[in-house]
Amino acid sequence: MRNRQMKRHARRMRRNGLQPMVFIDSNGQLPDLAATVIARALWRYRSELGPIALALVLNIAAVTLHLWHPEWWIGIFILAIITSSALPLVGARIGLSLRVERLYAATITAGAGGWLAAATAIGATHRPLPQIILVGTPILAVPWWAHRRRRARVRIERTLDAWPDISQSVGLAGSRVMSTVVDMWGWRARFGLARGQTIQDATAKIPELESALGTFRGAVRVYPTRDDKANRFELRVLNIDPHANAITWPGPSISTITEPIDLGPFEDAAPAHVLFLRRHALMGGATGSGKSGIINVVMGNLSACRDVVIWAIDLKRGMELRPWAACIDRLATTAEEARALLRDAVVILEGRAEYLASTGRRVWEPTPDMPALVIIIDEYAELTDEAPEAAVSTDSIARRGRAVAVQLIAATQRPTQKAMGKGAVRSQMDVRISFRVRERKDVDLILGQGMLSAGWHAQTLNAPGKFLVSAPEHTTPRRARAYLLTDEAVTQTAAQNAQKRPTLDEVSRHALDAHRASEERSAPSIDEAVADASESGESPEAGLWAMLVAAPEEGVPVPLLIKASGKSRRWVYYQLGGHASAGRAVQVSRGRWRATSHADDVP
Template sequence: MSRHRASRYEMRRNARRMRRYGIQPVATVNDLDVAPLVIVGIARLIWRYRSELAPLAIAASVLATGMILRRWLPEWWPTVVLSTIAMAAALAIGGRWVNLPRPIERGYAAFTTAFAGAWLTLAADLGPFTAPLPAVLGVGSLVLAVPWWAHRRRRARVRVERTLAAWPDIAQAVGLAGSRIQSAIVDLWGYRVRLKLGRGQTVEDAINKMPALESALGTRRGAIRIQPVPELANRADLRVIEKDPHADAIPWPGPSVTSVTQPVKLGLFEDGSLVRVPFLRRHGLFGGIAGAGKSGGVNVLLGDLTACPDAIIWGIDLKRGMELMPWASCLDRLATTPQAADGLLADAVAILDGRADHLTQQGLRVWEPSPDAPALIILIDEYAELIEETPGAERYTDSIARRGRAPAVTLVAATQRPSQRAMGKGAVRSQMDIRLSFRVREQRDVDLILGQGMLKAGWHAHRLDAPGKFLISAPEHDVPRRARTYLLDDEGVQRTAERHAPCRPSLDGISVAALEAHEALKASQGAAKPSPRHARDSGVREAEEALTLALRQAPDDGVSIGDLMQATGMRRTWVYQRLQDLGRTRQVEQVARGRWRALPEMDNP
C-alpha cells in the first residue's frame, strides 16, 4: 500500500473513532479531491451566465467554422455568401416569427448575421488567422455584444429564469408546495407563467396567496395577477406586472362603433387588448367611490353611443345636470329634477309597452334597432339619489329592467355603492348584465357591485390604485382582468357632442303613438299618477274580452290554444298565462290536452 493511500486510510479510521465517541470530524482541504469541485463550479457559473456569455460563444463558433472551411471546404465561399444573404433577408423581413417583434431587433439580427457571413467568406478564402481577420472578429464581436448585453427583454428573461429556478422553494414558503412552472413568457410590462397546481390545489388557493407571492418574488404590492385556465382546473396563469401599463391616462381614440348592435370599446386591458362589450339588450351598472372614474367611463360610453344613428339616449342627472349637461345636444331628453325624472321613466315604460304590443301583434320576438326604429337607452347618473328623491321611480326602473330586453329599452345606471337600499327592493341590480367596478373603499362593496362571491373569486376592485381603472364582469369577460378606461376630458366631450348632434335620430312612430296614448290617458284621468302599464290597457283589454268570448262559445270538447291565439291576436305564452290565471279562480277548465272551455262562473260573473 502506498504512503498516500495509507495516510488516507488512517484518517478515515480516526474519523470513525471520533464519531464513535460523539465527535464530528472536520474535513480539511487535503481530505477532498479539489479538481472535480473546481470543474463543477466553473460549469455551474458558465450555465448560470450562459446568456451573458452567448456573444463570446458565438464568436468562438464562428472562428471554429472558419478554420473548418479553410481546411477542408475553401471552395464553398460562394455558398456562404448566398446563405448569408438569404438568412439576413429572412431575419429582416420575417423576424417577428422568431420572437423579434421590433424593427430594430430584426435589423440587429440581420446585421449580425451579415457580419458573421462576411467574415466566414474571407476566412474560407484567405484563412481565419490572416491579418486583420482575427482582430476584426474580436473587435466586431465585442461591439455587437453590447446591444445584446444591454437589451431589456434579454435581461428580463434572464432575471425571470433565475427567479423561477427557485420556484420549488418559493412554493414551499407560500403554501403552494407541489406546484411547478410549465412555461414563462416575458413581455413589455413584465412576465407571465403557466402554473401547474399541486394535487388538490385550486386557483382560489393561489389567489389567496397573492400577497405572499408578491413578497416571495420581490415585486411591488399589487403587481401579481392570477387567472384560471378554463380548460383545466389545476392550471393558472400568473402574471407579474413590473411596469404598470396603466400608470398614465389613455387618450380616447374616438368612436369605435356606428351601430348600437356593435360592441362598445370602453378601454384597454393590461395586455393591451381592447375592452369590448355590447350594450344592446343588456342593462349596465357602473359602480365605485367618488373620484374613481365612473364619470369618465360614462363619458366614453356616451362618446360611442352618440355616434350610433340607431340609438336614442335619455338621461337622468339629479345633480342638476353637472355630469350629463355637456351631452345635452345629443340627448333626446334630459331630466335634472325628481319630477322630470319620474315623467321620463313613466314615458319610457309607455314606450316599452307600446313596442311590446307591436311585437306581439306582428308575431315578432325582438325589436331590431335601425335609424327609423332606434333603440332607447336610459342613462341614470347617481341611481341611489334617484330612488331616494323619487319614490315612484323604483317601479318604473324595475319594469324596464325586467321587460326591456326584447323591446330594446336599456337601462344604464351609475352609483357609488349599489346596496339593496340604494338599488331598491326590485330586480334592477339582478338584471344588470354588464357591471363595471371602479375602485371601492371596502372589500364587501366588490360583491355589491359585481355580484355575490366575486371578491373571493379574485375580483379585487379595492386594490385598484388610480382613477379610471376598473374590473368588468359580463358574459364575455368572466375572469378578473384589470383595465383602464379612456380619458375623454371636458374639451373632448364638447367637441364630440358638437360633431354627433346633427346625426341624432328621431323617435319612431310606434313609440310616439305610445307616448300620445299615455298623454291622453293622463289627461282623461285628471293628471292622476300614471300606472307603468297604462299604455297597454286598451290592447290588452280587447284581447282579454276576445279570450273570454271564445271560451264561453267553446263546444263541450273545448277550444284549442291555436284558436284562442287567432281570436285574441296574442302569442301562445300570453294565452297560457291568462288561462292559468282564470283556472286558479275556477272560471275555466282544461277539457283535454291543449283544449279549454269556460265554467259557469265565467258565464255568470
C-alpha cells in the same frame, strides 16, 4: 446546528443558481471541482455569453462547410439577405415587439450570414475574417448586453430558480414553473400546481407572493391559464404600473352599437372591449373612483353611433351629463322628469314588443331608422330616493328591455338592494364594472355574489379610473383603466356628433302618441277626483276610493292616491290590500291600481 448551517448555505447557493454537487470517483477520491464550478458558471451566465457562443458556432460551421461544401456560400448569402430583409416586417410575430429590436436582429442576421458565407467560400482563417469576428463580436454584443428585456429575463430566471424554496414558504409546495415571458411592464409565468391545489389557493397567497418575490404591494396578479386547467395558474408580476398615469381618450372606437366599446386598456395593453347591445350595465365605486369618467367614455362612443338614441337621467341638475346635451335626445334633471322619462321608456318597450310580435320577429335589430334606446342613469341611488315609484319602470325595463333594444346603464356608489329599488334591476345587469370600493363586501354588491373570493379585489384598485369588468367576454379579474376625456374633449366630441344623432323610430313615436292621447282622455277625471277629494272634506277612505273609481284602465299611480287621501304610503297600501282582498280593487301593474268593473259604490 451544523446541519442547519449547511442547509441554509445550500439554499443560498440554489438562489444564486449554484447547486451543491459532489462527485466521488471509483477510487473514493474527491475529483477536482473546477470543471463543475466552471460548468455551473457558464450555465448561470449563459445569456451574457450568448454573443460569444454565437461566434464559436459560426466558426465551427464555417470550418465544416468550407471543408465539405464550400459551394454553398452563395445559398447562405442569399438566405441571410432574405432573412435580414424580412425581420423588420415580420419580427413582431416572433416576439420582437419594438422596431429597434427588429432592426438589431436584422443587423445581426446580415452580419453573421455574410461572414459565414465568406468563411465558407475562402475559409475561416483567411485574413481578415478572424479579425472581423474578433472585433465585430463585442461591438455587436453591446446592445444585447444592455437590453432591458434580456436583463429582466435573466433576473427573473434566477429568481425562479429558487421557486422550490419560495413555494414552500408561501404555502404552495410542490408547484413548478412551466414557462416565463417578459414584456414591457414586467413578466408573467405559468405554474403547475401540486395535487389538491387550485387557483383559489394561489389567489389567497398573493400578499405572501409579493413578499417572497420582493415586489411592491399590488404588483402581483393571479389568473387562470388559457387552457383553463384546474391545476395551473398564470402569475403576472409588474415592475412598472402601466396605469400609473391617466390615459387620454383616442376617440370613438365604434360607429354602431352592434360593436363592442373600447373602455380603456388592460395592464397588458389589450383593449377592454365590452358589447352593450341588448345588455344592461351597472357601474359602481366609491366617490372619486372614476365612474363619471367611464360614463364620458360610453357617451363619447354612443354619440358617434347613428343607430342609438340616448336618454339620460342626472338628478344632480345635469351637472355630469348636461355637457352631452346636444347628443342626448331627452335629459331628465328632476324627479318628475325622470318618472316621466322612464314611463315613456316602458311605453316604447311595450310598443316595440307588440310590433315584433305582429311581424313574427324576436329581437329588435338597431339601424339608423330603427335605433336602439339607451337610458343612462347617473347616481341611481338618488333616483330611488327622490322618485321611489320610478323603480317600477326600471324594473320592467330591466326584465323586458333586452329583446327590444331598450337598455339601462346605471352608475351608483354602492348598489345595495335598497338603493337598487328592491326589484330585479341589479340581478338583470349583464355587464358589471367596479371601480375602487372602500369595503371588501362592496365587491360582491357590484360584481355579484362570490366574486371577492374568486379574486376580484376591487378594494385594491389604487387610482381613479382603474376598474374591473365582469361581462360574458370578460370572466377573469383583469385590471383596466378607463380613458380620460377632458372637458374640452367632451365639448368637441358633443359638437361633432350633434348633427348626426338619430330620432326615435316610427313604432316608438306611435306608441308614445297613443299613450299620451289615452292619458289626456283620462286626466280630467283623475284631476277632478283629486280636487274633489281634497275640497270635499270627506274622509281619507272616501278620497282614496274616489280615485280608484276614476282610474283609467292602466290604473292610477300610488303617489296620486297618497295625495288624494292625505295619508302616508303605508296607510294607502294597507287600504289597497283590504280593497283587493274584498275584490273591489286590482293592481294593474307595479304601483298602479284601479277599482274593479263591478265595484262602483263606496264600500
